[in-house]
Amino acid sequence: MHVVRRPGWALPERLATPENQFFDRRRALGVLGGAAAATALPLSAGRAASDLLAELYPVPRNARYTFERPLTPEDLVTSYNNFYEFGSSKRIARAAQALKIQPWQVVINGRVERELTLDATDLIRQMPLEERVYRLRCVEGWSMVVPWTGFPMADLVKLAAPTSGARYVRMETFEDSSMAPGQRQFWYPWPYVEGLTLEEATNELAFIVTGVYGKPLPRQNGAPLRSAVPWKYGFKSIKSIVRFTFTDTRPVSFWERLQDEEYGFWANVNPEVPHPRWSQATERVVGSDERVPTQLYNGYGAYVAALYDGLQGERLFM
């Protein structure tokens, strides 16, 4: 296995602090062991990656992000999906089982102090996992409430150590049409790409998801790691990421490349800005017969509205 590690001193501060409230003793020791072994074997040497991941779950829920609406049942979260690599219907869960997630290399490159290639299992085991209940609002007009497990995207940015020229992070999904039949549909601009400004990526809400419902992430939900940016339409939350590129150029995302009149870079949720073909005023709550009003920034304005001060000339809501 090819693993490039940063030296221990370059680990995010939280990881190197065993007293930190986010860590139990076992986890803290594991992390310190990992840091100390920087030049020796990778953490996972000799053990199956699937076991090494499974033993991390479940983790405590971070109460800061919980709220009143009921969770969407697990069977719906894992069976009603958008993952065009496996087809354009919502029922791609079975087809997605063809995705090979071990080994899985994650590349961090571009405007960073040092380019990194990490094994996803090693990356996930280094990070401070927590559970967060987030709303998910698809641009198509449906929504869910999902208990994700993962770690702040800000910690990944810290690990990457972007240089002063970096203004955006561009994220890319795997590309392999032998596993993903949707990628044989040549009219789509594969691979799936998404992007955030560095300010967005380091906002406390931006989350790298590695699990759901207290278990490792199923393939159909974007294993082994995907993003969750809950104040934006669901398509911004890119699945099965293989590359994080720090850049000075605004990335053009998959849907934007396909249809930029309908899907822009910012894509912040706003009930008052209709999609060109339908209203965004309300949303269908998956798993119930309810329609509820959609909220500005999907209800997360207190966390993110300030990111857009001075950007009113941009198409912030599509």
Ligand SMILES: Nc1nc2c(c(=O)[nH]1)N[C@H]1C(S)=C(S)[C@@H](COP(=O)(O)O)O[C@H]1N2
């Ligand atoms: N790589 C990739 N990521 C993707 C998509 C996709 O088709 N491919 N669909 C997006 C859309 S439109 C939505 S609504 C969410 C759905 O996530 P879920 O299936 O876990 O609910 O994933 C997003 N991420």
Ligand SMILES: [Mo]
């Ligand atoms: Mo979506």
